[in-house]
Amino acid sequence: VAVSGLGEFELIDRLASLVAGAPPPELKIGIGDDAAAWATAPNTMTVATADALVEGVHFDLATTSWRDLGWKALAENVSDVAAMGCLPRYAFVTLALSPATPIAGVEDLYRGMGECARAYDCTVAGGDVVRAPCLMLSVTLIGTSAPAADRTGVEEILLRRAGAIAGDVIAVTGPLGGSAAGLRLLQSGWREGPPADPADAERALAARVLVETHRRPRPRVAAGQALVAAGVRCAIDVSDGLVADVGHICEQSDLDAELIGDRIPIHAATVTCFNNQGLDNRGLDQGLENQALELALTGGEDYELVGVGSADRVAAASAALVAQGEPALRIIGVMQQRTDARPQVRLRKPDGALMPMTRGGYRHF
C-alpha cells in the first residue's frame, strides 16, 4: 500500500502513534495543533512548528520569485506561531538544492526570508544546506509566549485548536480568498503591466493586489496576541482554507461549527475579479457557483486567524486591535454541540437553509 492511499492527516495520526513514547510533563501540546508547546519557565511556553515547501508541489518558480518564496516559507511558519498566540523567535532552515541551482536565486531566497524575519522580529539562527534531486525548503520556527505574569497554565497562555466550547463565536481577523485568487490569476498567465483597455483599470488594480496578497502573506501576530490577552483560548490560522481549518477546530474540540454565509469577509479584490454576481453572495443558492465566495471558504493560504471564544472576550480582543490601528474582528459563526458521529462544519445560507460543507482544503497526497 502506498502513502497515496491515505490522506495527510490519517498518515500523520498513524506515524504519531509509532513514535509516541512517554512525553515529559513539560510538553503541553504535541502533534496535532499548529505548533507543539512546552513550558520553559513559570508562565512561559515555548512553541515550535515545521513546514516544508517542495518545488512543483507547493510552489512553481514560473509564478513565484525566489525572493517571494523565501518570504512565504518563513511567513507560513510565523502564521502557525501567531495562531498559538505566541511571538516568533528563531528559525531553522533546511534547504535541499540541485547542484545546478543558480547562486543568485538562492541568495534572493535568503533575502526574502531575511525581509520576513526583520518584519516579524525573528532570527534565522541555523539550518542545513544539502544537495538533492529536487528543490525543497523546510523551516522550523520556534516562538515564545508573551510575558504574562497574571496567566498560568497552558490554557491561559496559549491559543489552541482544542479550546473551543459550544456557544463560542467564531471570528476572523481579515478578508479571505485573496491569496487563492492571486494564485489563480498567476496560473492563468497574469503578467505585470498596465491593462490593455483603460476600462479594465479597476480589475487590473484588483488583480495586482491579489497577486501581491498571494506572494507576500502577512501573518497576524498582533491579532494572536490580542486574542490571547483578551482571554480567548482557541484559534487556528487559515492555511488549508476556512472550512478545512474550522474543521480542525471542530475535530480537536469535538464540536460542530456553523458558518454564516453572508458574514464571510470576501477579499474585495477577489469580488472585483471573480464575483460575477455582485456582492450579495447570491451564489450560495446555486451551490457555491459564486467563485469569490468559494475562494474565501476553501482557497487557503490567507494566513488570517480564526479565533473562537465567548462573544465578550472576542469583542474585547477586537476593541484592543482597533485601538492599535488594526482591523476589527468579524464574527462569522458559532460553535455547537456535535450532532453526528463526526464533528461537522455547516454553512448557513441567506435563505436560512444549512448546507453541510465537504472538507474543502488542500490535500497533500
Add this chain to the structure above:
Amino acid sequence: VAVSGLGEFELIDRLASLVAGAPPPELKIGIGDDAAAWATAPNTMTVATADALVEGVHFDLATTSWRDLGWKALAENVSDVAAMGCLPRYAFVTLALSPATPIAGVEDLYRGMGECARAYDCTVAGGDVVRAPCLMLSVTLIGTSAPAADRTGVEEILLRRAGAIAGDVIAVTGPLGGSAAGLRLLQSGWREGPPADPADAERALAARVLVETHRRPRPRVAAGQALVAAGVRCAIDVSDGLVADVGHICEQSDLDAELIGDRIPIHAATVTCFNNQGLDNRGLDQGLENQALELALTGGEDYELVGVGSADRVAAASAALVAQGEPALRIIGVMQQRTDARPQVRLRKPDGALMPMTRGGYRHF
C-alpha cells in the same frame, strides 16, 4: 553561477550574511556551531539544530533499512546536541515522500525514530509530511542544558567550537573509522550470514560489527555532559570526519591543531577488516596507505565527540565517565597558535615528521 561552484561552508556563509538582522541579546550562538543557542531562563540555555537526509545523496535504501534510517536521522541531530553539552528534548520531523512510497516503509522509519527517541529520552513533538518527487527527511532537534546553578554565561553552560585555547589537549570519546568502514562493506555488497570459509570467522564477525556501527550510531550524550560538567568549554561531534571536524574547531577558535597519528583510536573491527599492515599504523609512513587509519581520520559519521580543554579538565571528565561505566577519553593531540594565514590541522607521524592534512571530509556539493 550554480551552487556547485561553492563548497557547503562557503555557501552557508554567504546565505547567513543575507538573513542577518539584529539578533536578540538572548541569542548566544547563531549559524556556524553544531547548534544555535539562546538563554531561556537563568543558567539555562536552549539549543536547536537541523539536519537533512536525501535519498541517493545521504542514504540508499539498497544498503539502509527504513528503520535504521529513522534511527540515524534522529541520532545525527542528537549528536549535535550532545556536542553542545546539552540533553535532547523535542524533535520536529519534515518528511517529503513520493505518493508511491510504501506505507509500511514510512511506518518502519517512524519506528526507528521512536527507538532512538526513547533511547535518548527525547520526544518527536511535531513536523510536516509533504508530497515530493524525491525522498527527504529533515529533523530539527531542540535540546536544553543540564541544570547548572553554579555555572553562568554561555561559555560555562555549553560546549562550543569556538572555545579552544593554545595548549588545550584534544580528546576523543571512542574509536573512529567504524561507521565509514561499515558503509564501505555495504557498498561492496556485504550480506548478512555465516562466512563461506570458517577461517574467515573473525573477519566476518568484525564486518558485522562495522555494519551495525554504521546503521545504528550511538551519540555520546553522557560524554558531552561529563565534558561540560568538568569545565571543558569546546567540543564537536565527529560527523564529517576527524580531520574536518577538528578543522572546524581550528577555524572557530583561530588556532592550529596537531593530531598524534599513533594515538588515534582506530575501531578494532576496522583494523581487522581494513588494515593489511597490522596495528602499528605503519601505513602513516606511506602517505596514509593504511586504509584503517584513513577511515579513522576522514571517514566520518562516527558520532563520537572531540573535546578540547586543559589536560586537568579533560582528565576530570574522563574520570567521571569511567566512574559511570563509560569508556575513558583518549588524548589524541594538542591545540597550537596559528602559524599560517589560515588555521591548519597537522598529523604527527611516528617518525616525528608533521604532515599537513587536507581537509578530508564529506563535501556536500
